[in-house]
Amino acid sequence: MDVDAHHIRDAIREAIVERRLAPGTKLSETDVGSLFNVSRTLVRAALQALSYEGLVNVEKNRGAFVAHPSILEAQQIFAARRLIEPVILREAAQRIGKAEIRHLRLHLADEERLRNERGAAARRAEIKASGDVHLAIAEISGNAILKRFMDELVARSSLVIALYGRSVASSCGHDEHQQIVDALERRDVDAACALMVEHINHIEADLDLRSAEKGTDLRSALRL
Amino acid sequence: MDVDAHHIRDAIREAIVERRLAPGTKLSETDVGSLFNVSRTLVRAALQALSYEGLVNVEKNRGAFVAHPSILEAQQIFAARRLIEPVILREAAQRIGKAEIRHLRLHLADEERLRNERGAAARRAEIKASGDVHLAIAEISGNAILKRFMDELVARSSLVIALYGRSVASSCGHDEHQQIVDALERRDVDAACALMVEHINHIEADLDLRSAEKGTDLRSALRL
DNA sequence: GGAGCTTATATTGTATACAAAACAAAATGC
DNA sequence: GCATTTTGTTTTGTATACAATATAAGCTCC
Numbered sequence: 001m002d003v004d005a006h007h008i009r010d011a012i013r014e015a016i017v018e019r020r021l022a023p024g025t026k027l028s029e030t031d032v033g034s035l036f037n038v039s040r041t042l043v044r045a046a047l048q049a050l051s052y053e054g055l056v057n058v059e060k061n062r063g064a065f066v067a068h069p070s071i072l073e074a075q076q077i078f079a080a081r082r083l084i085e086p087v088i089l090r091e092a093a094q095r096i097g098k099a100e101i102r103h104l105r106l107h108l109a110d111e112e113r114l115r116n117e118r119g120a121a122a123r124r125a126e127i128k129a130s131g132d133v134h135l136a137i138a139e140i141s142g143n144a145i146l147k148r149f150m151d152e153l154v155a156r157s158s159l160v161i162a163l164y165g166r167s168v169a170s171s172c173g174h175d176e177h178q179q180i181v182d183a184l185e186r187r188d189v190d191a192a193c194a195l196m197v198e199h200i201n202h203i204e205a206d207l208d209l210r211s212a213e214k215g216t217d218l219r220s221a222l223r224l
Numbered sequence: 225m226d227v228d229a230h231h232i233r234d235a236i237r238e239a240i241v242e243r244r245l246a247p248g249t250k251l252s253e254t255d256v257g258s259l260f261n262v263s264r265t266l267v268r269a270a271l272q273a274l275s276y277e278g279l280v281n282v283e284k285n286r287g288a289f290v291a292h293p294s295i296l297e298a299q300q301i302f303a304a305r306r307l308i309e310p311v312i313l314r315e316a317a318q319r320i321g322k323a324e325i326r327h328l329r330l331h332l333a334d335e336e337r338l339r340n341e342r343g344a345a346a347r348r349a350e351i352k353a354s355g356d357v358h359l360a361i362a363e364i365s366g367n368a369i370l371k372r373f374m375d376e377l378v379a380r381s382s383l384v385i386a387l388y389g390r391s392v393a394s395s396c397g398h399d400e401h402q403q404i405v406d407a408l409e410r411r412d413v414d415a416a417c418a419l420m421v422e423h424i425n426h427i428e429a430d431l432d433l434r435s436a437e438k439g440t441d442l443r444s445a446l447r448l
Numbered sequence: 449g450g451a452g453c454t455t456a457t458a459t460t461g462t463a464t465a466c467a468a469a470a471c472a473a474a475a476t477g478c
Numbered sequence: 479g480c481a482t483t484t485t486g487t488t489t490t491g492t493a494t495a496c497a498a499t500a501t502a503a504g505c506t507c508c
Contacts, residue, residue, distance in 0.1 A: 030460095038493090039493045040493085040494090041494090042491095045268075045269075045272060060499095061459085061499050062459085062499090062500070076368055084311070088307075091307065143300045143303055143304055145301060146300075146304050149373055153369070253489075253490070254488095264464095264490085265462055266462070285468085286489085
């Protein structure tokens, strides 16, 4: 199995976004390297990439840690989403067609299915599926740069929810996703934008200012 | 002089943004390394960082090149700016005060001064100063994430202008910057946003995005 | 027993060594 | 002469070695 830096980065990112790796967990270079059977060189590249995405903090001479967003950062992440997602939505609305609506409905069905499943694995998949709806909309906007910005915002949001989330969050979100897509389908862009902002408000309202959990076991989190 | 990866990254980025490094230029690891008296390790880290910012393309087994945005990418960069900058501007307008206005006016004065100077160095500084006005506004918005997005957009815009720019671009832009700040000062946010969109339109209008990709194939074929 | 210093251990930072791939040039065959 | 193969050189990809720093453990002194 040939593993490169991208593979390691993706594996760690997925673990962070699906909250198998708790914020604050130390990502030792040698540990990660031995898990993937590669040298520290590739691990460092992966960790550096993740630090650009804001998912990992690299402290000089101390090592890399799963990011631990402050409350201020959390607020800024959601503020950014409130500002950017409506304009992306408007852009997407201009280009949306039957095929795109169908694609979004597939995502919603996925969410619905996972919501009815039991178990931790289903919960993690649901978290990812929830973010994927937002990313699918960004994809429809047709702007690769905005899509990348959303990638980062969604990933970091997941981290914030892991830290400060009260309930399992996304449970209340699915209905709102559906309403947004409904509004898009009937070409009511203003309503869709309003619903989107409300949706983001709801996610943020579910957060709490409680301190974080401790780091979890690296190996089990990466499923290795 | 202790040089770390950040320093190298910043130096190369500045060279790209100020257009001393032409798009397509190959950035050999050993060459850059010997230039800074460091090993390839640090150079690789710097190039990887720049590739994440979209200023450098890293091709597997071939090396790193100053990015060479396609026409589509160029259009998407300006589309993103048209969408994001107005919302940033609104956010900034809410927090702006006398001190911030004064700070912006300093930037404008800088632009004015450089505009009246002769020589290539002044032109490069003017390019940078022009972008700095947009970044200063993003800074005032108080959202570090949006500021980072703008950092990337401004830097990549500079690259696009280097490739497709007709005139020395920013010459026509200064007056518009001034008008935007004026509108901000009299708290006419709608006007400021309209001016901002117009400003971005003007920059893009000065580009020659119709013609097939100029000397691109030639330059890369010559590997310069 | 605990604060502060000293030593030991582990981890990161950087350079270098070697392998693999791409590139350029010379040699070969037609 | 032209296309193709072969060889040699350069450049990147990855692992490893060594230096510098931080962390942990042990020790002294009060």
